[in-house]
Amino acid sequence: MIDISRPLTPGHPNWPGDLPFRVEPGMRIARGDSVNTGELHTSTHTGTHVDAPWHYDDAGERLDEVGLEPYLGRCRVVTVRAEGGLVRPGALADLPEALPPRLLLHTGQPARWAEFPADFAALDPELVREVARRGVRLIGTDSPSVDPLTSKTLDAHHACRETGVLILEGLNLSGVPDGEYDLVCLPLPLAEVDGAPARAILLPAGTLPGGGA
Numbered sequence: 001m002i003d004i005s006r007p008l009t010p011g012h013p014n015w016p017g018d019l020p021f022r023v024e025p026g027m028r029i030a031r032g033d034s035v036n037t038g039e040l041h042t043s044t045h046t047g048t049h050v051d052a053p054w055h056y057d058d059a060g061e062r063l064d065e066v067g068l069e070p071y072l073g074r075c076r077v078v079t080v081r082a083e084g085g086l087v088r089p090g091a092l093a094d095l096p097e098a099l100p101p102r103l104l105l106h107t108g109q110p111a112r113w114a115e116f117p118a119d120f121a122a123l124d125p126e127l128v129r130e131v132a133r134r135g136v137r138l139i140g141t142d143s144p145s146v147d148p149l150t151s152k153t154l155d156a157h158h159a160c161r162e163t164g165v166l167i168l169e170g171l172n173l174s175g176v177p178d179g180e181y182d183l184v185c186l187p188l189p190l191a192e193v194d195g196a197p198a199r200a201i202l203l204p205a206g207t208l209p210g211g212g213a
């Protein structure tokens with residue numbers, strides 16, 4: 001089992017302008033309480049997380065309308081490089097034409113972000129359309145977004161919307177060998193939201209029932 005989730009440590013670098021991630025102390029045994037508790041303060045897009053379509057389309061499904069099936073099953077991890085800040089069509093030329101339903105792009109992001117990686121590799125919308133044609137229904141990336149930090153048009157997000165491809169961002173693929181696995185990605189069960197932090201792991205291909213679905 002390979003954990004491909006980013007640890008959520010206090011001060012975890014978030015998207016510029018977003019609330020910093022923190023866990024505020026709640027009850028404390030040392031103060032005479034019966035238990036220790038904490039209060040979680042986070043963006044829905046902190047660390048390893050999924051985007052629901054409502055995040056980029058006001059008519060899109062909220063997270064609880066998406067269900068879990070897209071996030072569970074056969075995937076392929078592939079190392080890619082960006083050209084001019086975008087992973088472009090042709091980056092997957094060496095892969096079989098037919099791709100598994102889930103494609104996780106390893107662009108080279110480190111396991112931990114000391115600061116927000118503003119110059120991360122984003123996706124060319126044409127790459128999104130290409131992988132959708134080749135069978136992909138979930139695209140994952142180790143970058144914090146499929147679009148550049150300064151994008152206002154969110155072309156890759158909207159290409160995902162057009163093609164019905166869901167989005168998983170902020171993965172930690174550092175040291176993960178390219179190849180096929182079974183993905184288990186479980187977003188927090190937050191209702192009526194635009195996305196949620198998720199715990200994502202890779203299992204050997206074929207571990208989950210149902211073959212490569």
Ligand SMILES: Nc1ccccc1C(=O)C[C@H](N)C(=O)O
Pocket residue numbers: 015018043045051055144145146147169
């Ligand atoms: N928190 C934000 C606030 C405003 C704009 C983008 C973000 C993001 O976190 C980017 C997000 N991960 C995305 O889906 O691209």
Ligand SMILES: [Zn+2]
Pocket residue numbers: 045049050051144145169195
């Ligand atoms: Zn996001």
Ligand SMILES: [Zn+2]
Pocket residue numbers: 051144145146147157167169
């Ligand atoms: Zn996104």
